[in-house]
Amino acid sequence: MKVFFGAALAAVVTVCLPGPAAAQEAERAVLKALLSGDTRNVEVTEEFARAVPEAQLDGLLETLRAQIGPVEEIELEGGSGILRSATYQVPVKITLDPAGRIAGLRLGAPEPLVADLRAAVAGLAGLGAEVSWLVTREGEVLAAGGAAHPLAVGSAFKLGILSVLARDVRAGKTDWDRVLRLGESHRSLPSGRLQDFPDEAPVTLHTAALLMIAESDNTATDLLLDLLGRDTVAEELEIAPEALLSTREFFALKSDPAAAQAWLDAEPQDRPAIAAEAALMPPDPAAAAARSVPGIEWYLPLERLCALLVPMAELPMLQLNPGPAYGLGPAAYKGGSEPGVLNFTVALRDAEERPLCAALTVNDPGVIDEQAATGAFRALLRRALAQP
Template identity: 80%
Template structure:
């Protein structure tokens, strides 16, 4: 329920955002009134009232206060700032119209306030049934838990594809402006947009790689996987080539329980043919969006993911979508998720400009509280950046 309500804050309220008011004192007064009284009696614009009815606004604020406790401090400049309680900090953005009415509001993910790296790491252990984490700085491991144990990482496996592709470009074997043609066999399910492109649409390697990373485009992923070959990508990820699935094949197996069980029970040498046969039909979007099927995924340890992302962290496609590290400075990021699977893999720089890789994977038979995981991971990142 908590994750759903926070998603509502991000999705519903974001539609109302306008330019921040230059009157910071007024912004602060409105925000203080909202957090202390739930918005009762506040003047709001017509558009805001339509998007967020009064009862919903009061409920969202009530949920926030119940989660973080009484607000003790508000920092606000040009409509953007932070709300703090004794145990949490929450990014906030507020906008008023020219008449001082509330026109837009967005609360970010609550982040627990932690005193040190040990406390930040301790908050990760209860995020799911299986949890692994890793923090490295240059050649030193600052924190690790199960970092060498392969867990399902969802779309974070795409780092293996990007790593191989970048190496071939550096070696002069191909070029970012090379054009590929989209085929029906590459067409997967969202995320992304290439699944809606026509057959034989021309796509450069750079565009496909950018979409694969920044938007987690699955069709772009399968297009690049087809070009590079499964064996070399599987080797890059450290997994057996027999279990190296395309995204379309993963969705197809999830859509067909009989095929999924056959794949899991089969001799490894028979698995590629079973997956390929299942993928002849377009995956069912509803069935494919269900809980993950243990064993049918990309299982990669965090030490491998950090080893993959660190040498290519300067690639622009890794820097477009900061994921859970939003607002924490220049970062390289790729993560992955499906119901029951969550991964964050980030490279950022600390105060002394040293490269830090921080990664988290959660596997669970039930739904993962992604908001809690995001908050805990952001708290970890802040402590890592501050770590002497």
């Protein structure tokens, strides 16, 4: 069992307590003790203790208390709910075993309590050196800042690949059950799992698309990009073909400073050959995980990301991982991140079933506080959903 401050979800053990009322009271009592710092009577299961040592749990809770202040209200139903202080609310999920010990605990990113959409927008600008945001409803812009300016968006560019693929399926040019064969040239670095599959492993289009979106599988991405063609995907993204890197090329250039500089200095028509040559060798994971290299990324405006996502929002692979929209209703999501780059792009519907898109991009040469960005973006989503 793990405690997370952010969008990831902890695995939990499902147990049965005497009844809903008794279970809820027990869960509330444990949460009150944790949040007060008085944990003398709080016990955890052995599995939870192995995953989250006591010192780690105490440190996480101390950080949370310092950030949000005293918790004034705990709303719970079935172990899930909200912790609310004077200035923040925090999604929470707790699971107790029959003996009342903590078996699972999930704490989401603290979300600032804001009065309206304008106040939510005000909390975005300080997230990084360059920040853009966009909220649309039925195509009408409700809030925007730099939404037409391309910034680095990481894996959010994969929406362009999915858009082309979904269009081809609708047109009858291909089928979701078509099988592709994994080749060495497709093998990229994680995130994902296909990089560990053997050569010539059969993968359906549906599986590749699902992994590309829900798990941001980079090898699945390059497999689909190879099938659909760089020119076609670049046109869908509204960028120049020579600016569209495969993920393997991206990691290879980041791994090799000389190749990266050569790519940046080259004329546009010469860049594909430089990237392809760099990608002949498997990328170095440690070097590829370093800070982002300005210019070597996928640069897209939020306007384009929302234009791609909204028409595809009903595709199941977009709804498996709601990202920062967890708990806010059915949502289609794709984001992206690497050191210095963060993007969230979400499509969902308000209470009147009006389609909304909300997106945020942060670029910064330093460290981006992803927890703060998640909380601020959730506040934006919540106020957008409530906008008359």
